[in-house]
Each structure stands twice: as C-alpha cells, then as structure tokens.
Amino acid sequence: xxxxxxxxxxxxxxxxxxxxxxxxxxxxxxxxxxxxxxxxxxxxxxxxxxxxxxxxxxxxxxxxxxxxxxxxxxxxxxxxxxxxxxxxxxxxxxxxxxxx
Amino acid sequence: xxxxxxxxxxxxxxxxxxxxxxxxxxxxxxxxxxxxxxxxxxxxxxxxxxxxxxxxxxxxxxxxxxxxxxxxxxxxxxxxxxxxxxxxxxxxxxxxxxxxxxxxxxxxxxxxxxxxxxxxxxxxxxxxxxxxxxxxxxxxxxxxxxxxxxxxxxxxxxxxxxxxxxxxxxxxxxxxxxxxxxxxxxxxxxxxxxxxxxxxxxxxxxxxxxxxxxxxxxxxxxxxxxxxxxxxxxxxxxxxxxxxxxxxxxxxxxxxxxxxxxxxxxxxxxxxxxxxxxxxxxxxxxxxxxxxxxxxxxxxxxxxxxxxxxxxxxxxxxxxxxxxxxxxxxxxxxxxxxxxxxxxxxxxxxxxxxxxxxxxxxxxxxxxxxxxxxxxxxxxxxxxxxxxxxxxxxxxxxxxxxxxxxxxxxxxxxxxxxx
Numbered sequence: 342x343x344x345x346x347x348x349x350x351x352x353x354x355x356x357x358x359x360x361x362x363x364x365x366x367x368x369x370x371x372x373x374x375x376x377x378x379x380x381x382x383x384x385x386x387x388x389x390x391x392x393x394x395x396x397x398x399x400x401x402x403x404x405x406x407x408x409x410x411x412x413x414x415x416x417x418x419x420x421x422x423x424x425x426x427x428x429x430x431x432x433x434x435x436x437x438x439x440x441x
Numbered sequence: 442x443x444x445x446x447x448x449x450x451x452x453x454x455x456x457x458x459x460x461x462x463x464x465x466x467x468x469x470x471x472x473x474x475x476x477x478x479x480x481x482x483x484x485x486x487x488x489x490x491x492x493x494x495x496x497x498x499x500x501x502x503x504x505x506x507x508x509x510x511x512x513x514x515x516x517x518x519x520x521x522x523x524x525x526x527x528x529x530x531x532x533x534x535x536x537x538x539x540x541x542x543x544x545x546x547x548x549x550x551x552x553x554x555x556x557x558x559x560x561x562x563x564x565x566x567x568x569x570x571x572x573x574x575x576x577x578x579x580x581x582x583x584x585x586x587x588x589x590x591x592x593x594x595x596x597x598x599x600x601x602x603x604x605x606x607x608x609x610x611x612x613x614x615x616x617x618x619x620x621x622x623x624x625x626x627x628x629x630x631x632x633x634x635x636x637x638x639x640x641x642x643x644x645x646x647x648x649x650x651x652x653x654x655x656x657x658x659x660x661x662x663x664x665x666x667x668x669x670x671x672x673x674x675x676x677x678x679x680x681x682x683x684x685x686x687x688x689x690x691x692x693x694x695x696x697x698x699x700x701x702x703x704x705x706x707x708x709x710x711x712x713x714x715x716x717x718x719x720x721x722x723x724x725x726x727x728x729x730x731x732x733x734x735x736x737x738x739x740x741x742x743x744x745x746x747x748x749x750x751x752x753x754x755x756x757x758x759x760x761x762x763x764x765x766x767x768x769x770x771x772x773x774x775x776x777x778x779x780x781x782x783x784x785x786x787x788x789x790x791x792x793x794x795x796x797x798x799x800x801x802x803x804x805x806x807x808x809x810x811x812x813x814x815x816x817x818x819x820x821x822x823x824x825x826x827x828x829x830x831x832x833x834x835x836x837x838x839x840x841x842x843x844x845x846x847x848x849x850x851x852x853x854x855x856x857x858x859x860x
Contacts, residue, residue: 368517375470375517386458
C-alpha cells in the first residue's frame, strides 16, 4: 500500500455514512465476494461473507459501525472490519455518502 | 489485484483464498477470449499461431450469446485478443454489446486500427480498456519479434490514446532475453504516455515454441526481472505471469497460482474452451461454447476442468522447500517443452527445469494442435503498405536443435538510442 493510501486508510471514519461505489459490481462467492471497480479496473476480494453483508448494507445504514453491528460483528472483532472497510475506501470501492 | 485482508476466524470460516481458488469458482474471475485467428502481423512468438482467419469462427450472434452467458455468470470483464481482434468487422459492435451488458472489455491490439477517432471513442468509455502490445523499448528490439514497422504502429496508437486523454491504458510486453535490459525504458515509455506497464512471460506456446530456446530469459535475467518486479510492486501489472519466480523469496503481487481451469480459461475463435490462453492443445480442451450447455456447461461440468480442480500433489516437486511459493510453475510451459506436468517448470529458479530439459534428449515436445500461421509473412504492418508480402525476420519455423548455437538475432545490432 502506498503512503497516500495508508494515510487515507488512517483517516477512515467508520462513524460516517458509507456506500458501495456505483461503479463497483459484487459477485458473491463461498469465501465472501469478488468486487470489481469498472472505473479503476481493480479487482478485490472480500474475504468473508460477513464483510460482504456489511458492504451490501452500507448504503442503507446510518454509519459503517451500524452496518457492522447489523451484520453481527462484535466489539472485539470491530477493528478488523474497520480495517477492511478502510482498505476498500482507500481503493474507491466504497465511498462516503455526502447527502442522505 | 488486491487482497482485502479481513477477519477473525470466527466470522470467516473459509480457508486461505488460494486454496479456495485451487478448487475452482462457479465462474471464471477473468477470461481470455480470442475473437479471430486473423492477424495483420506474424509475431514470432504468437501464442495462438495466428495469421489466417478460421472459416469456423463464431458468428456475431454466437458471440453475443456468449456475452449473455458471461453476464449471467457475472464475469466482470473479458480480455479480448486474437489474432488481431480489431480486424473483425463486428469488433466494435461486440465491444458495445458487451459493455451494454455490463461485461467490461480489455482488448489487446497491435495498434494498427487505433486511429485518433477510435482513441477518442475508447477514452469516452469506462468499460473499455486497451492493451497495446510492444516487445521492445526500441524499434530495433521490437520489430525483430513483431515485424518491421510494428514499433512505429504501436507508438502511433499510444500517441493517439494519450492525445485523446485515455489515461492508464496498458502497454503489454512479453519479456524476452533481448528486452529484459530495457525494463526501465519500458517504464519510461509507459510514464511518457500516461499508461500502465504490463509484463508477461514468454511461453513456449504456439509459434513461441519455435523461438523459446533462443528468446526466453536466462537464469540471471530471471533474477534481474524478479528484483525489478519487487521494486516496482503494484505499479506494474503481470497477469500473475511470473509466479514461478516467487521461489526466489517473497511472493510477487498477485495470486501466485496457476489459475488454469480454476479461475481463468480461454475461449478461442471457433468457440473451443481451453484451460488457459497458453495451452491451445487438445490435451487442454474442455469443450465448445456451441455445445448444449454453452460456456457455463463447459466451465462447470467438463471432465478436464473438474480434474484440474482436484488437489495436486506436486509430484517430483513435492519435496522441494519452494513448492508452496511456485507450486510447480506453469503447466503450459512444461507441456510445450516436453516436461512432465508434475515436475519442475522449465524456468525453475533452482535450475531443476533446465536439468530436466537436458535429460529429455531427442524427445519431441508436443506441437500445438492448431496453426493458422500464414505461409508468407508481411514485411510492413502499417496502413501505408498492408499488402506487401515477404519473410521479415530470420526466425525459422522449425524447432531448433538444442545443441545448435544459432541465434535468431544474428547479424542484428540493437540500436543504442532510446525511443
């Protein structure tokens, strides 16, 4: 990860409202999902079904944390999901919702 | 590719991603589709021995039916190649049809049809990516492999794409003994045109079998390439081409596995489905998209793909400490050099492949099942003189004797000037 991406990841705020980028398609798989961004042409792997559930519901939840909780993520497990979401945000797979 | 790492074991009851991929997915992650065997060039290393169109190539309607299937299977994008795909009359119609059905297109071209107008049209679409083939950072090195004038054609196309504002198109380089020393120069060209560099491995497939001995990188060059790739990381794409080099140490970016029939495959111009683009041989043919089950039927039910998804033992490599990194290397590279599939890659970084090759003696390696090469080859590939015919390069179409010291670049001095 480049320095820029790392600092963006650090700036990720899971308390804000997020949504899957409209340019991203998800393909559910047994391990989670494939995510493809048609704009950047990058393929990413969501490595758990829970992460897929979170990403799919992001747009309907008031915040990233709410989406994680709705998918059954415990407080203990929260940091690893925040990290995964930060990575997705840094690569433009998910975007912050500005108006709601 | 990036891996989005995640997850405490309790919420992620799946094994390592690579292990999942070894067992295959319901649909390919990425698919190569060669639309035609016709080509206006006659590159000496052509994987698909292209040249002449095959009369049995898929019709426009058949191609659209394949695209419909890819959409249903959620294949995000296809890598379209050939031959030279843009020579098909319905090429743009098929590109438009694919993107309208949410199947992204990345197509490989020698650039001969990337006019300023085409470049502007391409730049306007998010769903189309272009890959210009270039096998030398100078005309001298490029043209001996791809044909006289092909460097100028590629550069013209790159200029048109850059002028049209197409950022991030790909420049695709097959790494050879003659161009390893030009890695920095290739990177500079990519930077100059706002493009991204993609490096892939020379395979002994198609006509590549005829030149592999002379053109594949030496052991020292493999190391040089590995070090360069490690330095440039994710800025440079490799299509997971060099996973056999992972045995040098740290894994290269990418999946580092052979995805043949598991996460990738090839559809050829007549609809035959092969395990990978480098394995056009009956041995690796799984079926045809014209069959009753269509492409999905071949992908999900063919005997060959089912077999390829079985766990593999590693054979002669299983006791090697590097097996977990290189996984025995490339199936096609082994097959077309006559090596056993469960042994080392011919370019095994420990030199075990070279030893095996030396032990083959007079054994004849399998030949490609198809050959669409033109008998006469064109000298000039530019639009100015497309009809000239002559033998442009000194490569012989026969497989050279291993003991022979014949150098395909004899009497050829690469120009020291940069592009």
